[in-house]
Amino acid sequence: MQTNETQSQSKTQTQSQNGPGGPREDTHLADSGTALDRASAWALAMDGVTRRYGRGGRAVHALRGVDVRLPHGSFTAVMGPSGSGKSTLLQCAAGLDRATSGRVTLGGQDLSGLGERRLTRLRRSRVGFVFQSFNLLPTLTAEQNVLLPLRLAGVRPDRTAAARMLARVGLADRARSRPGELSGGQQQRVAIARALITRPDLVCADEPSGALDPATAEDVMGLLRQAVREWGATVLMVTHDPAAAAWADRALFLQDGLVVDEANGWDAPEIAARMRSMRTTRAATAAAEVAA
Known part of the structure; x- marks a missing residue:
């Protein structure tokens, strides 16, 4: 792990000088208006994170104490059955949803103490998003879509960086x-370029290959892999597809709001087998509860 962290820090230092969009002034600001700690040991840290919706007997516990660490320059996939908490984990990591308890730290910044305005500001410059449905603005060109995060963050658009x-x-x-x-x-390639233009601490990818045919999906996953390997990006990806998850450095398996397993360097058949095992276990548990 120490070797990986050393390599990740080296990637981060290189990226601060020449990110995927090329050399430019660092515009990432914390809520206080000062530069965030880019030398933080982790791109993302989630400690004891819970998320509960509703109260009392009808409360839904989407996350039940999740601990996750993402080194800089890493690629992590999150898998699990429907309703396991994957999307909630991604939303809490990105600051789109607030944890009920626990701590989320992004690039050295604790998100729990930020007001909505400051959280929005941080999210615009420190988090990149890649969605299944692309979410490009139809009236804008590819270049304008790529530059949109800079405009929203109040940064002068750099057409040279967009072209690069x-x-x-x-x-x-x-x-x-x-x-x-x-x-x-x-379109998904444009979305990936848009996600990387601000040199974010974290790229959150929600089923990025879900709307694509297998060959195109493989191209897109290869591009995300390249962003990690060559450009020092940190990717957190939610997916149902074992073939997509196999592109990641590791896969986290969620069930009922808990991380129940982790795999490093597994291929698609191994990941698929683990998912089948989880579904079988879940079905057996549900049957036992009904019988009781």
Whole structure:
């Protein structure tokens, strides 16, 4: 682990000088207006995180004390049955939802003490998002969509950085194309470029290959893998697809709001077998509860 952390710190230092969008002034600000600690040991740390919706007997416990650490420059997949808490974990990690208890630390910044305005500001510059449905604005060109996070963060748009990012995702010649003129795979490439343009501490990917055919999905997953390996990005991905999860450094398995297992370097058949085992266990538990 010490070796991995040393490599991750080296990647982070290199990225601060030459990120995926190229050299530029660091614009990431904490809630106090000062630069966040980019030398933090972890890109993301979640300690004892719970999330409860509702109260009393009808309360739903989406997360039940989750502990997660993501080193800088790592790729982590989160898997589990429907209702296991995957999406809630991703939302709490990104600051889109607040934990009921526990602590979420992003790039050295504790999110629990931030008001909504400061949390929004941090999220715009420190977190990149890749969604299954792409979420590109249809009236904007590919270049304008990529630059949108900078505009929202109050940073002067850098067209050179956008051109560099689009070139890195293989779309150098489509900067002026609108989403309707692009294939699904090309739209997801634009979304990945948009997610990386601010050099975020964390890229949150929610089923990024879910709307793509297998060949295109493989291309997109390879691009996320490249972002981690070559550009020092840190990716947290929720997926139902064992083939997608196999691209990650490790996979976390959630069940009933708890991390019940972890796999490092597993291939798709091994991950699929673990998911089948989880579903079998869950079904047996449900049957036992009904019988009782």
